[in-house]
Amino acid sequence: MPIASYLAVINLGMKLSITAYKVISIVSFLILSTLQFVLVYNTYKLTDERYFFNERKTMDTAYGKTIINDILFPGGGKVMDKYIYPNMHTLEVLHDQDTAAFNQYKALLVDSIFTMLRANSNMDSVMHMIIQKNGLSEKLEYALHFDLVDISFKKNQYVNIFNYNSPQKSRLSLISGTLQTPSNKNKISTVTVTSPADYTTRVSFSLYADISNRSMVILQRMLPTLVISLFSLFCVVLLFFITFRNWVKQKQLSEMKSDFINSMSHELNTPLAAIIVANKGLQNEQILENKAQVRSLTDVINRQSERLKKLIGQVLDITRSNQVVLQKEPLILQNALQEIISDYRYKITDPSIQMTGVLAEGEDTIEADRFWLTTILVNLIENAIKYNDQPNKVVNILLRRGKKHLYIEVADNGIGIPSNIQSHIFDKFYRAQTNLKTNNGLGLDLGLGLFNVQQAVLAHGWSISVTSKPGQGSTFIVRIPNK
Known part of the structure; x- marks a missing residue:
């Protein structure tokens, strides 16, 4: 398998492993969170069911004592009897002869009974006495509701005149109290009063009591449970984050080791290729007869050998510490650039590559490290060729003067750089995804070339900077202060 394909497979495998790790972690966290939620919710339900349990028993007992010989509240039975028994025979006749009239009459009767019961209710004082006597909370609210009113014309044969089993949905059956949310959770008692005789009644009613902020009180009681639950989830997330971060760091270190080995091959390939080409030229008898050409080729070998020597140490330094150590010397920029361009031309064997150099006339002297100046220009040239899918690849190198700066520009007609990744191209080991199937024989894209360029420029x-449009090429511009 070719090295490029091998690295692509490894890279894809790493991406898949990270994605799988994230998916498994998220699913595990969701499962854990769901279990925690279920446990906390069940705890809340249990606490809600047990809340006010002893107080309810106390109120049930106390309320039962106050109505031993009565209905609803002390005196409530007399109000019921006053309306029902005088109308018993009328109800019987209407029930047997006219159902519509019976329904209308019983509705009026029930309404009159409820109205009178509300007017004569002393439940406020009864509840206040129960609360005071048993030391219950003053914040308690209550509601007394009718559930059922039946009448019997014959023994144990009841006829319903009122039936409402959902008092929380209506205020119709409310006799006394201000509690807005009666339910089975806050029901104190349900009392049914009946008598197995002719012309009697069967009455069922319920008493509810609760505090208005029941949910908040329950949550306060559950606060330790909630805190422990949230803290445990936080610890799990924190441990996952630390583990994931350390794993990513270890993975990056492993990738950096692999990339470093490959980057060495990539960086060493440039001067080595120039030396090989120059050496082959020296083996040509026609060239050997031309002393000027021999001297030119030996100069190339000498420069690239020195560069190869420095490269071994410099690549190690920049990979370890991300710092560039400069050995500056006065350089005539035009001459230095011309040497770099000439040396690189020996490496180009593809006739579709056209490289031109247009350098400002005169001599501009700068203080620079020759090795790193070469690294800057060579990497920019290689990128211009590498990321180019045109049948005729054009690379233009321009040196121009400004008022305060000298500008080295490397322009190409390649694939260009999308605006969303232009800010990342100088990052270490950044490798943009492209549709190019080959790298033109110029080595693998290891994400170190432009990083090295930026480090050398900043040093x-x-x-x-770079200006680029996808499909129209790119132009890299190095600004050098003109002193």
């Missing part, structure tokens, strides 16, 4: 106190 000199220069600056670099």
Whole structure:
């Protein structure tokens, strides 16, 4: 398998492993959170059911004592008897002869009974006495509701005149109290009063009591449970984050080791290729007869050998510490650039590559490290060729003067750089995804070339920028202060 394909497979595997790790972690966290929620919710329900349990028993007993010989409240039975028994025979006749009239009459009767019961209710004082006597909360609210009113014309044969089993949905059956949310959770008692005789009644009613902020009180009681639950989830998330971060760091270190080995091959390939080409030229008898050409080729070998020597140490330094150590010397920029361009031309064997150099006339002297100046220009040239899918690949190198700066521009007609990744191209090990199937034989894209360029530029106190449009090529501009 080719190295590029091998690295692509490894990269894809790493991406898949990270994605799988994230998915498994998220699913596990959701399962854990769901279990925690179920446990906390069940605890809340249990606490809600047990809340006010002893107080309810106390109120049930106390309320039962106050109505031993009565209905609803002390005196309530007399109000009921006053309306029902005088109308018993009328109800019987209407029930047997006219159902519509019976329904209308019983509705009026029930309404009159409820109205009178509300007017004569002394439940406020009864509840206040129960609360005071038993030391219950003053914040208690209550509601007394009718559930059922039946009448019997014959023994144990009841006829319903009122039936409402959902008092929380209506205020119709409310006799006394201000509690807005009666339910089975806050029901104190349900009392049914009946008598197995002719012309009698069967009455069922319920008493509810609760505090208005029941849910908040329950949550306060559950606060330790909630805090422990949330803290445990936080610890799990924190441990996951620390583990994931350390795993990513270890993975990055492993990738950096692999990339470093490959980057060494990539960086060493440039001067080595120039040396090989120059050496082959020296083996040509026609060239050997031309002393000027021999001298030119030996100069190339000498420069690239020195570069190869420095490269071994410099690549190690920049990979370890991300710092560039400069050995500055006065350089005539035009001459230095011309040497770099000439040396690189020996490496180009593809006839579709056209490289031109247009350098400002004159001599501009700068303080620079020759090795790193070469690294800057060579990497920019290689990127211009590497990311180019045109049948005729054009690379233009321009040196121009400004009022305060000298500008080295490397322009190409390649694939260009999308605006959303232009801010990342100088990041270490950043490798943009492209549709190019080959790298033109110029080595693998390891994400170190432009990083090295930026490090060298910044170390000199220069600056670099890029202008690019996808499909139209890119132009890298190095700004050098003109002193």
